[in-house]
Amino acid sequence: MTARPLQRYHLVDISRGAAALAVLIYHYQHFYFPQAGVDPIAGDSSMLPWHGALWIFYDYGYWAVQFFWIISGFVFAATYIDHPVGGGDFFIRRFARLYPLHFATLILVAVLQFCSSMAVGHEQIYEHNDAYHFTLNLFMASAWGFEKDLSFNGPVWSLSAEVVVYFVFFWSLPRLRRYPALTTAIGVFAPLAMLAQHVASPVVQCAFLFYLGVAVFLLLRKSVTLAIVGAVSALLFVSVAQALPIPVSFQVVVAFIGLVLVTAIIDTTGIYRSGWLKWFGDATYGSYLLHVPLQIAINTTLDFFRINRPEVASNPLCLVAFVGVVFGLAALSFRYFEKPFDQGIRKRYARLGLSARYSGTFIRSADVPGQGTSDIRTDP
Template identity: 25%
Template sequence: MAALPYPQDLKSLTSLRFLAAFWVLLYHFKDHLGLGLGRIGLVADGYLGVDLFFTLSGFILAHVYLEAVSAGRFGYVGFLKNRIARVYPMHLAALVAMVLLYAGATALGAGVGSPEAFKLSDLPAHLLMIHAWGATPAVGWNFPSWSISAEWAAYLMFPLVAALVLNTKRAGLMLGVALALCAASFAALSNLHQVLPWVGRDFSQMTAQIGALRIMPSFLLGVALYNFGRTHAARAERAWPIVYLSTIWVVAVATLNLWEGLTWFGLAGLIYGLAETSRHQRDGAFAGKAFVFLGASSYALYMIHLPIDIVWFHALERFGITETSSTALRLGALAGVFVVCVAAAAIAYLWIEEPARNWIRKLDLPKLMPSPARQPSSAQSR
């Protein structure tokens, strides 16, 4: 008997995107104000929130386009137009914000970081979204956007990834291979500098040099996971237990300081379990309007948090809020930056990201092949 199909709108996975972004922000803010957040395992592993995004991206794109690829109805030009509409407006807006911030700070004699991170010669690579392809020596300007460059590489490769997954007759085997590749790639990153010295040992240098390679195992995992899930439905009463057990797995790996490569098994289970809650219409709080909106605006949150980080924590220093301030004051200041980031992301999503995306999608571009019948919801077209 065929498995119950996934609904078009996987609200639980949209909401999960907010948690992934929040995890990354915790990681990026952990060293501010001397609160010692980096000693918390789950916070220290927050950079893996980016890999959760990569896997979610593969899963959602497979949800929208895999059937069209299988049926020979996939339109590559239309697909890339939708991808540009999805990621480029906020990427450009955040990049402009960083250029203006750096120019203003320089004019005022206030530093925002190393000049090497803000080289004009790196801007063309950022504008073309190739700055994680080895086109720049290290991350710069809007640092988190290296992952958008990596996403762009994965988008270009999507037809090949989809074909690979579809041509593997055993979906479970392909999923197992993808999980193994994720774990193996993580292990390889730790020692890659010994084989390829030019990639560097510093994480920021590695993401600039090989970010386009780092995404591929996670992206493949997302596509393979969807292909497995569409024919292997869990029973309705098991969906949330899968989510809970997967969450416990991720927290346990981080808390017990186990090898981070094991985290992928929990992340895969989390995505599969939440997708099953949507399949059986048991999303619970994850289907709430507020949570889904936070997920929809999570890309803006991820893209604009660096300029807010710089302005907020420099302002705190000017007002005398430092590592020597009371714990309550420092915790309040940290909570404040999250509130500001979420509010700014909501504004950016409603006033920049969504209008620009709709405008680009309406542009009349030549079609090489018909577009897929299934259309992504605005919240899930990452």
């Protein structure tokens, strides 16, 4: 059977970039932390710039991780279900795409935290920056249940959870191809069990939502008409569920399903083909891993010169500048760091005979940042 052509989902990429923007606005609150682990504005975010307009991002930006995980499942399914690859190829792609920037920012944060301790007498934003947690982060195991709490480049915890799901996904690929209907049913109903039982494990949460994204792709793959029905049903449900005793967490997940379906349907039908916002999706991973190191550097500098950080951060122009600088750095990172390392690692392993499928092109697949996870596990 001839494999289906690999499709690029432009609007799905753009929606992922929008979720990354939500994370940046949510984490803007880090500028108000006087030192690591101390949140002075918990429950009172009135001092945040443009809070009246951006309150949904400041107060609920941690939901973005669930959206990222659903998108991840969708993109991985679109990339690999109809295009089989060997285990070496799959995991080399994942390592080459994710690890170089993770390692670089881990070292950067470790240096910045040391400088902060020496310069101002305390660390910034996240605690537990010791050798034990450095080792966990080094192996991307910071969310596997061995950690005390968030540490170093804290947002990486959601990526750590997803790394485990990659192994499960690769193992399940033959079954996804053989039983797509069963997979769709499991993907739809499994999150109900998760939300009903309030599963605390980030890895388990990620797995449920990841496979929900897989189910969304399989539904679209089966029939665009069915996908349209699913999208309309999801959006109608969300519109009436607010008046019913239905958990907000479930409403949010259903809304995310509808959003992914709508964007994917538009991409599939070819209504939207413009690539002018491609950079926005490309910068997602970089923006996620680079914004905390930047905040640590800024916080340390302002503390060293004894400048009132909350006063500076409350200026709306500072919020605009922060978001602009992060996405600017992320765009540069994608072009001059992430892409070259990805291609270089894959090419080297292909030469060693460990990977048979180096094409010379950069396959983004699904780089998935995220932060916060509904009412089950959140962080500042």
